[in-house]
Each structure stands twice: as C-alpha cells, then as structure tokens.
Amino acid sequence: MKLELTILVGTMTGTAQLVAQELELSLDDEDTRVQTRLMDGLDASVFDGGGLFLICTSTYGQGDVPDNAKALYAALQADRPDLSKVRYGVIALGDRTYAETFCNGGKRLDAVLSELGATRIGEVMLHDASAGTLPEEVASEWAGPWIASCREALSLAI
Ligand SMILES: Cc1cc2nc3c(=O)[nH]c(=O)nc-3n(C[C@H](O)[C@H](O)[C@H](O)COP(=O)(O)O)c2cc1C
Numbered sequence: 001m002k003l004e005l006t007i008l009v010g011t012m013t014g015t016a017q018l019v020a021q022e023l024e025l026s027l028d029d030e031d032t033r034v035q036t037r038l039m040d041g042l043d044a045s046v047f048d049g050g051g052l053f054l055i056c057t058s059t060y061g062q063g064d065v066p067d068n069a070k071a072l073y074a075a076l077q078a079d080r081p082d083l084s085k086v087r088y089g090v091i092a093l094g095d096r097t098y099a100e101t102f103c104n105g106g107k108r109l110d111a112v113l114s115e116l117g118a119t120r121i122g123e124v125m126l127h128d129a130s131a132g133t134l135p136e137e138v139a140s141e142w143a144g145p146w147i148a149s150c151r152e153a154l155s156l157a158i
Pocket residue numbers: 010011012013014015016017057058059060061062063064066093094095096098101102103104129
C-alpha cells in the first residue's frame with residue numbers, strides 16, 4: 001500500500017525547505033507519495049483526519065519556532081485538537097552555538113504534537129549548523145530508516 005507523507009516546513013532562510021525538497025526527491029517513489037507544504041498560513045486543520053507527517057523546522061529567537069510556523073504552533077496550543085490519528089517524525093535544524101536553545105523549534109513542535117495525542121515515530125533528528133555537515137545529507141541518511149519504521153508502525157508491507 002502506498003505511504004502518504006506530508007512534510008511541513010518551518011523556515012526563515014530556506015535551509016529547512018531545501019532539506020524537505022531533497023527528501024521529497026529521494027523518498028517519493030512507487031511506494032511513497034510525498035507532499036511538501038510550507039507552514040505559512042496553516043492552522044491545526046492541516047492535521048484533520050490524521051495521517052503521516054514529517055515536521056522539518058529550524059529554530060530562531062530565544063529557541064522559538066520560525067516566523068512561518070508561529071501561527072500553526074499557536075493554533076495547536078489554543079485549539080488543542082485530538083491528534084491521536086497523527087503519526088509524525090521531526091527534523092530539527094539548529095546550531096549548538098545556541099547551547100541553551102539548541103533545536104528548540106523542532107523540540108517545541110514535537111512536545112505539542114505529543115501532548116495532543118500524536119505518536120512520534122523514531123527519534124527527533126537534530127542538525128547542528130556549526131558541525132560542518134550538510135543538513136540535507138544528514139536528513140537523507142536519517143530518512144531511509146525512518147520511512148522503513150513508518151511502514152512497520154503503520155503495518156504496511158515493506
Ligand atoms: C538570528 C538567529 C537565531 C537563531 N537561534 C537559534 C536557536 O535559538 N537555537 C538553535 O538551535 N539554532 C538557532 N539558530 C540557527 C538556525 O536554526 C539554523 O541556522 C538553521 O539551519 C536555519 O534554518 P532555516 O534557513 O530553515 O531557517 C538561529 C539562527 C539565527 C540566524
């Protein structure tokens with residue numbers, strides 16, 4: 001059965017969007033359909049009906065989600081929808097120079113989704129911009145096994 005994956009992108013300067021585009025190119029095939037959406041203008045209804053989501057977001061300010069993710073983050077906290085039919089993964093982009101708030105944008109979205117009953121598949125992928133690795137490469141390596149875990153969790157034939 002075909003896996004339907006929606007990648008939701010929170011970004012300020014486009015890195016998370018580039019990561020999502022690379023993932024869409026590598027993951028979209030006969031077994032998996034990938035759709036990428038910027039978080040701009042989205043509210044909690046994006047999760048209506050459940051499904052599989054990959055949150056791909058950076059961190060700004062004092063460990064905040066990027067500006068284009070703020071409305072969605074606030075709507076989830078205010079509306080508190082039941083997300084028990086949602087399965088998700090998280091790619092969190094950050095920089096360890098911000099030691100106290102490293103990757104907090106992704107961690108915040110992870111926390112609110114899980115509070116609302118969504119089930120995370122796999123560990124949160126953390127990328128450190130000061131480490132000298134390319135986030136799209138680290139993400140591609142992480143995403144293969146992650147997709148396999150999703151198929152297993154959703155009991156789809158691998
Ligand atoms: C003004 C500014 C504030 C940032 N604040 C944080 C932070 O608090 N924690 C963190 O881990 N990374 C922080 N970062 C690093 C970014 O999240 C990281 O560079 C990311 O790869 C940018 O992705 P984007 O282009 O998709 O927005 C900050 C970067 C800038 C420019």
